[in-house]
Amino acid sequence: MTPNDAKKTSATSKLFSVRMPVLVGVMGLVLFFGGFGVWASTAPIAGAAVASGTLVVSGQNKVVQHLEGGIIKEILIEEGSRITLGAPVLVLDKTAAASNLDRLTERRDTLMALEAKLLAERDNLDEIRFPAQLTEKTASPSIVLLLEDERTDFSARLSRHKDEIGILEKKIRAFEEQIVGIKAQNEAVEEQMSLMADELHGLAGLMKDGLTTQERLLALKRARASLLGDKGENIASIATVRQDIAQTEQQIQHTRTSRQEEASKQLAQVRSALQDIQNQIKAARDILERTVVRSPIAGTVIKLGVHTIGEVVQSGQQLVEILPEGAELLIEARVSPEDIDVVSVGQEATIMFSALNQRTTPVAKATVDFVSADILVDESTRQPYYLTRLKLADIEDVGISILDLYPGMQVETFVTTEERTFLDYLVRPIRDSFAKAFREN
Structure with missing residues (x-):
């Protein structure tokens, strides 16, 4: 290898050692942004309409x-x-209630006994017919004493009444005997008058023969006239005595009628008082039962x-405050008019109880059950809203005790809306802005 070749090889190695990290970094960025782009354009993200609300109970708790x-x-x-x-x-102490009921019951028994006595007097009976409601209580000393007192009083009043009637009836019998005597006198007078008539007839014959005097004849006629007067007086006396008998009989009838009328008057008062006491007993018994x-x-x-x-x-x-059995827990939420287009009946929602510990209290599930057909306005804040009612799922399944929840408790509701991608959340505002930007007013 020539020196030139060695230099070229060394330069190539250095270039590769520099480009390799750059290439790896670029590839990593490409993969990251590519993956993020794929996720942002395809992965769905659930939206939510957020609204504040309060907890209510269908039918309301019973106090x-x-x-x-x-x-x-x-x-x-x-x-x-x-x-x-x-x-x-x-259970409340019943001493006062029981005592009041006993007092009223005793008063009622007294009135019932008095009513029976007055009925006997009104109907002119010889004895009192007490109702079974009293006679069945013979085991009670107070009832026995009450009935005995009424019998004693009735007997005394009846005896006085009979004595008054007896006196009047005795007067009638005396008058009747007087009439009998007067009639006997009349019979004697009539007998004397009959004898005088015969004697006058005989004297009239003797006068014709001159055997008697005129004075004797006139004296006999005067005696007969006197007897006729006596007879007339006796007849008048009988009429007077009969009138006395009639008046006495009226007194007897008046005495009986007065007794019955007085009994009837008192009976009406007693029955009115008895009706009133019965109503009081009914109320007192109700108080005792309660x-x-x-x-x-x-x-x-x-x-x-x-x-x-x-x-x-x-x-x-x-x-006591009682949650009715089978009562549903509901949430009344106020949805903003801006979110009403994404909230409808049947949508699911997540509920967070603001008053409970957020770290230890799990979220609950609910379903939209009602959405008001028209917008409402809060009278105090003048803020518009749509009333939405959500039905809670079984909260005990997620570990929330019903005893921790009270009507009026504040909650936050998150009504699940349609799913959208992250890219849609980024692009839609820009797209909507462009759509508005290129339109003339």
Whole structure:
């Protein structure tokens, strides 16, 4: 090898050693940008319409309250408990409610006994017919004493009434005996008058024969006239006595009628009071039954408003909040008018709960269930939006407890839109800009 050949070989080696890294670098850049270009033009990237929203529950949670309030005696459930319809959740102290019901029941029994007594007086019975509702309670000393008191009072009142009637009836019998006496007197007078008539007839014959005097005849006639007067007075006396009998009979009827009318008047008042007390008993029994607070629905206890035995519950205070069984968790989101063209019913979405720990809380899935047909405007901010309702999938499958979620909780929704390539994201704005740039107004 000549010196020239050696120099050429050495120069060639040096050139190759310099070009080789450059070539490798160029090839690497070609492969990188080529691969990136292929990926950018072919690989799909899912888009999303982002909207803020709040968590709601279909049908809303059921809040259990108590109308009267009271003192907590037992707490039978805890947060997270699943309960059935009508299941007891709390027990309030029933001392006051039971005492009030007993007082009203005792008052009702008294009125019922009084009603039975007044019915007996109105119907002029000789004994009281108490209702079975009272006679069946003979094991109760208070009821036995009540019935005995009413019987005693009824017997005394009946005895006084009979005495009054008896006195009047005795007067009638006296009047009737008086009439009998007067009639006997009349019969005697009529007998005397009959004898005098015969005597006058005989004296008239003797006068013709001159065997008697005119004075004797006139004296006999005067005596007969006097008897006629006595008879007339007796007839008038009988009429007067009969009038007295009629008046006494009216007094008897009035006494009986007055007793019945007074009983009827009192009976109306007692029945009105009895109806009122029955309504009060119904209300008191309802209050007593509601000392056991029961669940109005089947579901899951979300929140307890009381936690301590002996705690005083105010009227209308929230005691328990229950998520209805089968109730769906929904999200109401406000979609911007700029994104409404890419949001429709049936689209899937990803949900992030803003109030929960983002590092430990997984995202949830949802489906668009409703999109408002027209634009709405927030009254406070005057910002336009479309109301969108999304239905959550089973959140417990992704490790989110339903007890961690509350109505009104803030969420972020990412509604999945159509897939586009990275190149399309880069080129479309430029293309749209050119399309607008070369158009005249």
